Amino acid sequence: xxxxxxxxxxxxxxxxxxxxxxxxxxxxxxxxxxxxxxxxxxxxxxxxxxxxxxxxxxxxxxxxxxxxxxxxxxxxxxxxxxxxxxxxxxxxxxxxxxxxxxxxxxxxxxxxxxxxxxxxxxxxxxxxxxxxxxxxxxxxxxxxxxxxxxxxxxxxxxxxxxxxxxxxxxxxxxxxxxxxxxxxxxxxxxxxxxxxxxxxxxxxxxxxxxxxxxxxxxxxxxxxxxxxxxxxxxxxxxxxxxxxxxxxxxxxxxxxxxxxxxxxxxxxxxxxxxxxxxxxxxx
Numbered sequence: 095x096x097x098x099x100x101x102x103x104x105x106x107x108x109x110x111x112x113x114x115x116x117x118x119x120x121x122x123x124x125x126x127x128x129x130x131x132x133x134x135x136x137x138x139x140x141x142x143x144x145x146x147x148x149x150x151x152x153x154x155x156x157x158x159x160x161x162x163x164x165x166x167x168x169x170x171x172x173x174x175x176x177x178x179x180x181x182x183x184x185x186x187x188x189x190x191x192x193x194x195x196x197x198x199x200x201x202x203x204x205x206x207x208x209x210x211x212x213x214x215x216x217x218x219x220x221x222x223x224x225x226x227x228x229x230x231x232x233x234x235x236x237x238x239x240x241x242x243x244x245x246x247x248x249x250x251x252x253x254x255x256x257x258x259x260x261x262x263x264x265x266x267x268x269x270x271x272x273x274x275x276x277x278x279x280x281x282x283x284x285x286x287x288x289x290x291x292x293x294x295x296x297x298x299x300x301x302x303x304x305x306x307x308x309x310x311x312x313x314x315x316x317x318x319x320x321x322x323x324x325x326x327x328x329x330x331x332x333x334x335x336x337x338x339x340x341x342x343x344x345x346x347x348x349x350x351x352x353x354x355x356x357x358x359x360x361x362x363x364x365x366x367x368x369x370x371x372x373x374x375x376x377x
Contacts, residue, residue: 147279151312151345154285155369158217158242161186162363164348166372167221167247167289174210177218187217187370192247192261195224195233211240219287221245223260225270227277234278243287243313246274249350251291251321262291262321268302272309279310287313289350291321292335303339311345315372318351336366348372 165172165180165188177188190209197204211218220241224230234244248271250261264271278286288311292299303314316339318331331351340347349368352358362371 147310147312148307148344151285154242154312155346159186160369161217162370163187163359164370164372165189166350167192167219167245174212174215177215178212181214187219187242188215189219189221189245192221192223192250193233194258195222195230196226198222198233198236199229205236209237217242219243219245221247221289223247223250223255223258224274225258225260225264227273230274231277231281234282238282238284241284243285244278244282245287245289245315246278247289249289249291249315249317251324265291265293265302265321268305272305275306275309275311279312285312286310287315289315289317291317291319292332292339294320296335296338299335300338300342303343307343307345313346313348314339314343315348315350316368318349333362333365336368340367346370 163184163186165177165185167189169191172189172191177185177190180188190211193208194204198209209220218241220234220237220243222230222233222244224233224246230246238244247261248264252261255261256263264274275286275288288306290302290306293302303316306314316336318333318336319326319329323329333349333352336347336349336351346369347366349362349366349371351362353362353371359371362368
């Protein structure tokens, strides 16, 4: 039997083999998730030292198989059917589209329609935008049992993000960004990841990355363009900036930018030193 958005458990020991039979849906009977059903999930990092958090970050990444080919978070594209199609043809991990944390906590219809998954949909990053730590935590707890990372979108540069005061526009309020990461890292059992854009000045980007790592981020995805560099066809992503971030922090790093063909993947990983790169998007 299917399970529902962090609110129910899988009851049927012999679920149907077709994917449609295992999509999460609020149409099923609901009950609270028993966290003991997920023994492989590690404890929150509130009492861990910096080095212990980094060791945990790498242990988790290694347990997932160190995926290199990752489906990027794309609104109206990276929903479950597309993720599963990509996995069939070689994707090793995937992101959901960006989910709005406040709407996700408040609206059952939004949760039911915007977030579906199945047993084969792993490793999975569930991405939220947010500007309130408590709201973000409430949203994250609903998906925690069904993903491998809860991801904070700190990179979207679109006008809707400006109006909503989230994503790349939180680069103007780093104390708030830090509080978002700390809130999740201190209370979730799954690791927290972040997706960022670079600052115009490299030293600011490095300070940003270090701050995120110290706050509890376990994996950092770096888009090598600034917030103002929205035209991906005119402005190439800065792999040197990604390389600099990789060299200054200890957690796993993913590279985003200039990946159009499979040959670009190896070039990107070689030049940046990143653990993986985003695929299946003209970036």
